[in-house]
Amino acid sequence: MPEARLITSPANPEIKRIRGLALRKKREEERLFVAEGLRHVMEAIEAGWPLETLVYRADVAQRPKVAEARAATAAAGGFCLEVTEAVLAKMTKRDNPQTVVGVLRQRWQPLEGIAPGKLWIALETVRDPGNLGTVLRTADAVAADGVILIGETCDPYSPESVRASMGSVVRVPLVRATPEPFLAWRAGWPGLVVGTHLSGDADYRAVAYDPPVLLIMGNEQAGLTDALAAACDRLVKIPMAGGADSLNLSVATAVMLFEIARARLAL
Ligand code: SAM
Numbered sequence: 001m002p003e004a005r006l007i008t009s010p011a012n013p014e015i016k017r018i019r020g021l022a023l024r025k026k027r028e029e030e031r032l033f034v035a036e037g038l039r040h041v042m043e044a045i046e047a048g049w050p051l052e053t054l055v056y057r058a059d060v061a062q063r064p065k066v067a068e069a070r071a072a073t074a075a076a077g078g079f080c081l082e083v084t085e086a087v088l089a090k091m092t093k094r095d096n097p098q099t100v101v102g103v104l105r106q107r108w109q110p111l112e113g114i115a116p117g118k119l120w121i122a123l124e125t126v127r128d129p130g131n132l133g134t135v136l137r138t139a140d141a142v143a144a145d146g147v148i149l150i151g152e153t154c155d156p157y158s159p160e161s162v163r164a165s166m167g168s169v170v171r172v173p174l175v176r177a178t179p180e181p182f183l184a185w186r187a188g189w190p191g192l193v194v195g196t197h198l199s200g201d202a203d204y205r206a207v208a209y210d211p212p213v214l215l216i217m218g219n220e221q222a223g224l225t226d227a228l229a230a231a232c233d234r235l236v237k238i239p240m241a242g243g244a245d246s247l248n249l250s251v252a253t254a255v256m257l258f259e260i261a262r263a264r265l266a267l
Pocket of ligand 1: 196197198200216217218219220221222223224236237238239240246247248249252253
């Protein structure tokens, strides 16, 4: 089994570096992010994401899955750090920290490299990392091909988004684009482009979603901008009967994704 360094001080520079990844600026500089928990670390390894660093509580080092994660990390040239619970708590800012934490390299796919496949989702200026992580989880559940983040969005690799994605962040390809290149790329999209809008003129259940479909969702506060709404072939609305004037973004995305994918989902 590969050698691991035992760290007992939260002030250790390596621990401080990983703790710093809670800040977007640091994540972007280093192109890294943190996944908490053995299950998510193993899912990342299984999905072909080598760990840059594996951090684990010293007393779980010999558990079979932790040993597997250590071996995979070392085989991929990563580092293994054995730490105390106090170090893990400080590093993750949690009172009851997970026993295993992985540091992973971010992945972004270029817009030009997208193969249409069956279903892509584009989110305009999504602001809430919980919403974004939940959308990633739902996109994974319907085997969507990926998610495009348009404009100034929150970070899918933030701790909140990664947690909300429940591991799906390593299974859903991510693309980011400013509006102009997105609109230029959209002009070459070979299938249906459907936007969701509170002024949509079609019931979302009345549209034929033959693949490939590009689904565009609007911002939590402002909805879809006029420029993006104009770029859609159809603007659909999810009917509502009560007093709420709109659905939460991640809920509306889930309703749309399960309708679009309905024909190919089966128990
Ligand atoms: N005040 C915003 C507006 O005027 O659009 C509400 C935005 S809503 C919270 C966030 C996004 O979820 C919307 O831009 C749209 O994409 C989608 N959405 C929410 N409820 C919807 C509904 N009933 N029909 C269609 N889309 C909906």
